[in-house]
Amino acid sequence: MAIIEPIPLDQLNTEKLASRLERAQELMVPDTLFIQIMAHAPGYAEALFDAMYQSHALGNVDHSLKEIIRVRLARLAKDDYFGGLRSKKAIDAGLSEDRIEAGCGDFEADDQFSDAEKWALKYAKLMYTEPKKLDTAYYDLGKTYYTEPEIMELGAFIAFHYGLQLFMRTLKVMPLSTT
Amino acid sequence: MIDDGIDNYETSKNFTPAEKIALKYSDLMDSDPDQIDEAFYDELKKHYSSEEIVELGSFIGFNIGYHTWFGTLGFYPMFTPDGRLVDQEESARIYGDKPISHTKGAMQRAVDGAPEEAAE
Numbered sequence: 001m002a003i004i005e006p007i008p009l010d011q012l013n014t015e016k017l018a019s020r021l022e023r024a025q026e027l028m029v030p031d032t033l034f035i036q037i038m039a040h041a042p043g044y045a046e047a048l049f050d051a052m053y054q055s056h057a058l059g060n061v062d063h064s065l066k067e068i069i070r071v072r073l074a075r076l077a078k079d080d081y082f083g084g085l086r087s088k089k090a091i092d093a094g095l096s097e098d099r100i101e102a103g104c105g106d107f108e109a110d111d112q113f114s115d116a117e118k119w120a121l122k123y124a125k126l127m128y129t130e131p132k133k134l135d136t137a138y139y140d141l142g143k144t145y146y147t148e149p150e151i152m153e154l155g156a157f158i159a160f161h162y163g164l165q166l167f168m169r170t171l172k173v174m175p176l177s178t179t
Numbered sequence: 180m181i182d183d184g185i186d187n188y189e190t191s192k193n194f195t196p197a198e199k200i201a202l203k204y205s206d207l208m209d210s211d212p213d214q215i216d217e218a219f220y221d222e223l224k225k226h227y228s229s230e231e232i233v234e235l236g237s238f239i240g241f242n243i244g245y246h247t248w249f250g251t252l253g254f255y256p257m258f259t260p261d262g263r264l265v266d267q268e269e270s271a272r273i274y275g276d277k278p279i280s281h282t283k284g285a286m287q288r289a290v291d292g293a294p295e296e297a298a299e
């Protein structure tokens with residue numbers, strides 16, 4: 001028995017959730033299971049899905065880079081649900097499992113990543129392991145690669161996804177399907 | 180009460196068993212999430228509905244994620260604990276002591292740094 005029983009799709013409020021369920025099936029991060037769980041709390045499925053979609057699938061920072069960061073964070077959080085999901089949009093754009101693995105590994109010594117990508121990957125790596133290293137000098141270096149709005153986009157994306165990964169980890173759910 | 184809920188919630192008489200397990204939920208989510216297992220959720224369900232658990236869990240996760248990020252940005256609250264608007268330098272002096280506690284220092288530092296008319 002699940003820790004929190006997902007609400008069956010046919011019992012969800014389709015007026016509010018239909019478009020989100022479609023987006024979830026298109027992007028696959030999160031899949032519809034996330035909505036079925038969050039829908040227990042009125043308003044949460046809409047608000048959290050929208051924030052997750054906005055921060056991951058939209059914005060100016062490369063979606064495939066954010067997908068690598070998202071998987072890296074899920075592994076840090078030990079969340080099998082989000083760690084197992086893969087963005088269909090990123091896969092369609094050419095993101096491979098090898099590149100995701102490289103980004104989750106020793107990316108700093110890997111020539112396939114640009115200096116800007118390495119800065120962003122390290123930003124995510126340090127955020128929840130050694131946040132004191134994200135000092136003014138680190139942000140100053142980041143501003144040579146990204147605009148302030150892009151750094152805010154990255155930071156908010158990292159914080160939001162990692163936070164929800166921490167919660168989902170404890171529910172011990174798995175992705176609905178492989179991509 | 181806030182400091183008690185952070186430092187002594189398990190032994191404090193200020194909190195009900197339902198409040199204590201909610202505080203423990205937030206404590207463990209950050210410090211030792213392996214302990215939030217099915218048995219923990221079974222106990223949580225004695226006090227809270229599925230709706231409330233989803234609300235609590237996502238609220239806690241969201242806050243852990245955002246507090247760490249905001250900590251790296253070096254911002255401080257716009258207002259002192261007693262409601263005075265201050266600049267970031269003054270706010271850093273008031274709230275910069277870790278962990279931030281209003282009763283253990285921040286309030287006194289706010290009063291000490293207040294203009295005379297505001298402190299009266």
